[in-house]
Amino acid sequence: MRTLLGEGLRQGAVGMSSGLTYTPGMYAGTAELVELCRVVAQYGGFHAPHQRSYGAGALEGYAEMVEIARQSGCPVHLTHATMNFGVNQGRAGELLDLVDRALADGVDLTLDSYPYLPGSTTLAALLPGWATEGGPQATLARLGEPDARERIRYEVEEKGSDGCHGVVTDWATIQLSGVRDPALAGAVGRTVAELAAEQGRSGTEVFLDLLRRDELATTILQHVGHEENVRAIMRHRAHTVGSDGLLVGARPHPRAWGTFPRYLARYSRELGVLTLEEAVARMTGRPAARLRLDRRGLIAPGHHADLVLFNPGTVRDTATFEQPRQPAAGIEHVYVNGTAVVRQGRTTGARPGRALRRTDRGTRAA
Ligand SMILES: [Zn+2]
Known part of the structure; x- marks a missing residue:
């Protein structure tokens, strides 16, 4: 496994994910994950676990992921960091205390979440x-x-x-x-x-x-989420936006279409849980830094021109549980590598994107 992992990282993978609620991922023990994470760390990658439990054993599961990071020296990104089910109602603070202790000890830790209650x-x-x-x-x-x-x-x-x-x-x-x-x-x-x-x-x-x-x-x-947990987690300084979207099925979760505009509309403009700047940083500079994307995620001289021009007064998600396949409203222009892919709200058909691969100095276009 270590050899295969090293091969993948040399080919340009940015890190390793694990799915520890699912078979066969759930059979991996802590020591095995530590060994694999040591390889990931050697290449400057990160571990993105879907941890063992988001229910009865959620806090123990998060603690295990942090422990793996400590023992291996590998950065960890807690995927869809939720505290779900009745047993975790109102307990986001306990997760965030764990995160703060790890950060204070120098663990390189980030997390993401989607702005909806159901998984x-x-x-x-x-x-x-x-x-x-x-x-x-x-x-x-x-x-x-x-x-x-x-x-x-x-x-x-x-x-x-x-x-x-x-x-x-x-x-x-x-x-x-x-x-x-x-x-x-x-x-x-x-x-x-x-x-x-x-x-x-x-x-x-x-x-x-x-x-x-x-x-x-x-x-x-x-339907197992809690609004107060969702709001508390998104305010954390290590938080980034993630949709965790599944695109298949007749009525998939609307988060695949609505996550990003929903942060801007509902949680920033309407509820004020995040400032506009905080919301934008969570979906641009912060994830780009976690992925070590070379010259992306910020608007700066010499950076690639990846730009989303939206109207802060009207941007919103229109995807619903009844009609999930709906694009965002209020996004007027989108540029990828300097080329317009959306102009006045319409796709142009241009496909200037490139796959990005990890190198020792950050990413490069494949
Ligand atoms: Zn997952």
């Missing part, structure tokens, strides 16, 4: 890890076995599945956002609880049968 993932992600062993075909076969179904029901409904952050799944919070099988299209937009009530069956039965019929392809919105 989004796949329906299959809620399954316990053991139930997905052996890959999709083995999983589908298991979903037809009565013993396995009962064991899954117990973990999801009573114990708290590791695939659901160790929290008991409340079916009223699980809303379908996309299906592969057209015959299931009527279920999109409904919660598993609603479907269960309608069909006179339990939430788990509906859940398991949807997974089988849709061959694990169903995507969901998970």
Whole structure:
């Protein structure tokens, strides 16, 4: 793994991500991640974990990621840094205290978040890890076995599945956002609880049968966020904007289209949680610095002319949960590498962008 990772970094990767709520990522132990992060650090990259839990074990999960950074010397960027589910209501301050202690100790740490309450993932992600062993075909076969179904029901409904952050799944919070099988299209937009009530069956039965019929392809919105946590985290000095958007499905999470204008409109102009300058820094200079982008993220002599010209009085997100595929309003001109790609609100068709790769001196165009 270390050899493969080094190869990827030499080819220009900016760092390593990990998905520790998901199989097979969840099988990686702390010591293994420390070893890999040592390689990332050698090349000047960073670790971007989706950590083990955003629910019952959220704080322990964040502490583990910080510990990996301390032991390996590798910078860490806490991806979609949320404190979700009932167990974490009002507890953002505990996460931010952990972040402040790490920063005070010299750990190179940043984090990002999206400005919405629900999360989004796949329906299959809620399954316990053991139930997905052996890959999709083995999983589908298991979903037809009565013993396995009962064991899954117990973990999801009573114990708290590791695939659901160790929290008991409340079916009223699980809303379908996309299906592969057209015959299931009527279920999109409904919660598993609603479907269960309608069909006179339990939430788990509906859940398991949807997974089988849709061959694990169903995507969901998970209504588990807290407004006060979202606001507290976005104010932190190490915070950057991230959409965590999934672009697939009939009704994907609107954050894929609305995240950036929503920070400017709702959280800066309307609510005043951030000043306009703070909001802009979180989506330009700060992430560019984390990615070590060479001469990007600031408007300065000698920098690449990547510019978004928006109207601060009218910029806003128009993407909604009902109609998520909506572009932002109030963005008038966009330049990439000095070439207009949006002019007076319309795309020009120009594609002057280039893939950027990591080098020892920052990024360069591929
Ligand atoms: Zn994630």
